[in-house]
Amino acid sequence: PPPERQINLSNIRTGALARRAPQSQPDQKDTPDEPYAFQAREFLRKMLIGKEVCFTVEVKTVLGREYGMVYLGRDTTGENIAESLVKEGLANVRREGIRGNNPDQVRLCDLEDQAKASKKGMWAEGGATNTVRDLKYSIDNPRNFVDSLHQKPVNGMTHTHTHVRAVSLFSYWSLLKCPTFKREMDGTETPEPFAAEAKFFTESRLLQRDVQIILESCPNQVILGTILHPNGNITELLLKEGFARCVDWSMAVYTQGAEKLRAAEKSAKERKVRIWKDYVAPTANLDQKDRQFVAKVMQVVNADAIVVKLNSGEYKTIHLSSIRPPRIEGEEKNKDKDKRFRPLYDIPYMFEAREFMRKKLIGKKVNVTVDYIRAATTASETSSVPAFAERTCATVSIGGINIAEALVSKGLATVIRYRQDDDQRSSHYDELLAAEARAIKNGKGLHSKKEVPIHRVADISGETQKAKQFLPFLQRAGRSEAVVEYVFSGSRLKLYMPKETCLITFLLAGKVSCFVTPSRLSLMESQIESMDKAGNFIGWLHIEGVNLSVALVENALSKVHFTAERSSYYKTLASGEEAARLRKEKIWANYEEKPVEEVVHVSEEKERTANYRAVYVTEITDAMHFYTQDVETGTQLENLMETMRSEIASQPPVEGSYAARRGDYCIAKFADGEWYRARVEKVESPAKVHVFYIDYGNREVVPSTRLAVIPPAFSTRTLAAQATEYAFAYIQVPQDEDVRAEVVDNLVRDIQNTQCLLNVEYSGASCPHVTLQFADSKDDVGLNLVKEGMVMVEVRKEKHLQKMVTEYLNGQDSAKSARLNIWRYGDFRDDDADEFGYKLKK
Incomplete structure (x- = not known):
């Protein structure tokens, strides 16, 4: 100046x-x-x-x-x-x-x-x-004063008592903030950078000029106004020249077009003038293709987050910028400690927000504009702020509708308030604030004074007794609406049944295996036919008239199970599988069709397939099931673990920042002090969380302080869970606990943490049944148990298995003759054995 x-x-x-x-x-x-x-x-x-x-x-x-x-x-x-x-x-x-x-x-x-x-x-x-002027230095009721002149231009330099203290309105001109002069303790004033320049810029254009003032609002008895010069709006000019920044809390009341002010501020930022000389845009490090793109919505994670599929096939989690989903305070959450807290149903309006997102977005293409990347944060020991992984925050729109703005306007989300110098916010932040103001005024959703909606949902996943009670109703209902809440695998899902208001585990009928995980949180029609011993319902799913089992088979993503022969969809499944085989796609890519005569021969005299592969036995359960890792993928697991632990060592998780939920994948600190990938199976309390180590097969009850969020780079999408569950073929599991414990002890001593050879013999209710050989001697582990009189033989009726069954029965006869272990009693008959185990009579 x-x-x-x-x-x-x-x-x-x-x-x-x-x-x-x-x-x-x-x-x-x-x-x-x-x-x-x-x-x-x-x-x-x-x-x-x-x-x-x-x-x-x-x-x-x-x-x-x-x-x-x-x-x-x-x-x-x-x-x-x-x-x-x-x-x-x-x-x-x-x-x-x-x-x-x-x-x-x-x-x-x-x-x-x-x-x-x-x-x-x-x-x-x-x-x-x-x-002599009749001046008034204060207004008894400034709100009424503003309302009487709201949005009406008022001359700024007049001498009637009505238009009081025009100069004071300028001091309340709070749509923007300029650098100021700070008054020190000794009375001197110290200018902030560009304060003197901003003051001169404004004075040289406005001081003692004839202007018009538009009274915008009167929050907390303070008058907000806009000053208009005959040559234009000084507010826009100050912003454009980099002398000021917009003030969020007052932008919502600006009647002259807030988008003009934001555009002026944006222009100054891009040119890096004056107060923006060191400005770096939140998305400066992103390529244009990463800033704006079209993607398909595959999953609604929460009321402010979705998973989209990019054109490259990659999945990406997108958080909606500048909004916060419904939430509940800690004391409210802990009111009923005996009741398991389920955020989706227990937090008011969380379910409504998720449903709005699901109905609006699932399966549809949306426009994504990345506003900023929120860096990962760690929780402070002295603060209640939780830790968060890195987030990509964006404006998501469909059909010209800003989804975040729609959520806020319905009262299903709130707008985040930022520090004035925090530039990481939505590019449509003013529209969000205006939408929230409308929702508050109209009493929508979270701002309603009515009683909050209550969702009483029965979770019968894995609850066998409850499942039996619901089964008749679900069977009689025929096709019923269902929402896919979670996808465990291509054939195993968790469904929400709106009519019955219950959550169930659902298995797709007609398939033996599936090689895809569809992540769509979608509305379907379920047709339940039966239930397995674990309380899981079995049936068919239809989406938009398409049978999901049939679609998976036709798209070469699944094979037909022989149990489908009894269903009305068998012909469709069989023809779809045949067409997929002929196309040699996906799971049939390496399929070699055998000559007709050979097929006829095999159908007449089907032989048992012996295709042993090397595995490493990692865990043996009390039920005589065991978990293995494929030796072939062992190096991948070792590399993943090494990289993951190195990253965790450099950025350790904050103790207590993770809230465990059943079904979630996480990382858990084992007794050896190392971190492993795990899945939460049950949450009794923060001090008792049941976890399953997905790469090793063992289980443990740990406090939540030993759990943390799994880094995305090490999730099951990067490397599938390496522990696979199996059961021994051709043998019966002893029902007597003492006898079974002795068998398990022998197995732990002989095969746990050793390399063996495994061959799948036939399918079971919960896992494949296999034979296991010692890697060096090639002796059959299960057959050895039979020969030692530790277990009894399970007789199979399949013709192609009779050779193995006979071998096992011969081993059992030799154990009987030698009166080994369970056969050690004197006089006995086969029918003396209890049908469930080895409680034999003397």
Whole structure:
């Protein structure tokens, strides 16, 4: 800013303007205008503001005050301002000290005499009292005052009492924030960067100009207004030139188009002018294709997050910018500790928000504009703020509708408030604030004063007894609407049945295996036919008229199970599988069709297939099931574990920041102090969380402090769970606990943590049944148990298995003859054995 200089007009005096008493000195009273003081000031304002002048200095006092003459124009030939004031009767001539030889002083006296004779200005008869303003420094009810003039332009420089303190409205002009002068303890003022420039920029355009003021709002008794200059809106100009930033909380009341202000601010940021000289855009490091793209919505994670599928086939989690889904406070959550907390159903309006997202987005293409990348955070030991992984936050729209704005307008989400200097926010932040204001005014959703909706949902997943009670109703219902809540695998899903208000585990009928995990949280029709021993329902799913089992088979993603022969869909499944085989796609890519004569021969004399592969036995359960890892993929697991632990070591998880939920994948710290991938199976309390180590097959009950969020780079999408469950073929599991425990002890000693050879013999209810051989001797582990009299043989009726069954029965006969272990009693008969185990009679 250029230097300023104050020039006082020589030889004349005008009335003093009104002054408000200092608020720090309540004993003093306000000083009113002297007659014609305001008129004199207005005369000068209209004559001089914005004009060039020339001045001469005649006297300079000890205190540095300068007195002289001011002329309109660029030289002293212009109009003399002091003479013009005196001529109009707006100033007195100081006659003391007048020198007769000074023509300028003599002329002032002559002009004053002429004004008196003409009765101009202060010399008029009886008119002085009408020149004093009736000023008001405060308004009794500013809200009513603003409402009476709302959005009506008001002249900023008037002298009627209605338009009070026009200059004060400028001080409440809070749509933007400029750098300011900070007052120090000693009374001095220190300017922030660009504060002086911003002040001069505004003063040079507005100070004492005729302007219009639009009163916008009156929050907390403070008046907000917009100042309009004949040449434009000063607010936009300040923003465009980088002298100011927008103020979020007041943008919602701006009636002149908030988008113009944001556009002006954006222009300054892009040009990096003044206060934005060091500005870096939140998405500066992203390529254009990563900033804006079209993707298909595959899953609704939460009311503010979705999973989309990119054109490249990659899945990406997108969080909606600047909004927060419904949530509940901790004490409210812990009211009923005996009841398992289910956020989707127990947090008010969480279910409605998710349903809105699901119905609007699932399976549809959306436009995604990335607004910012929220860096990963760690929870502080002294703060309740939780830890979060890195988030891609974006504006998601479909059909021109901003989904975040739609959620907020329905009261199904709230808008996040930011620090003024936090630029990581939605590109449509003002629209979100306006939508929230409408929702609050109309009492929508979270802002409603009505009772919150309650969702009583029975979770019968894995609850066999409850499942038996629901089965008849679900069977009689035929095709029923169902929402896929979670997809465990291509053929195993968790469904929400809206009509029955229950959650069930659902197995697709007609398939033996599936090689895809569809992640669509979608509305389907379920047709339940039966239930297995674990309380899982078995049936068919239809989406948009398509049988999902048939679709998976036709798309070469699944094979038909022989149990489908009894269903009405068998012909469709069989023909779909045959067509997929002929196309040699996906699971049939390496399929070799055998000659007709060979097929006929095999159908007549089907042989058992012996295709042993190397596995590593990692865990043996009390039920005599065991878990293995394929030796072939062992290196991949080792590399993943090494990389994962290295990353965790560099950025350790914050203890206690993870909230365990059943079915979630996480990482857990084992007794050896190392982190492993795991799945939450049950949550009794924060101190008792049941986890299953997905790569090793063992289970453990741990406190939630030993759990953390699994880094995305090490999820099951990167490497599938490596532990596979199997059961021994051709043998019966002893029902007597002591006998079974002894068998398990033998197995642990012989095969746990060793490499073996495995061959799948036939399918079972919960896992494949296999034979296991020692890697060195090739001896059959199960057959050895039979020969040692540890277990009994399970007789299979399949023709192609009879050779193995006979071998096992021969081993059992030899154990009987030798009276080994379970056969050690003297006289017995086969029918003396209890049908469930080995409680044999003497």
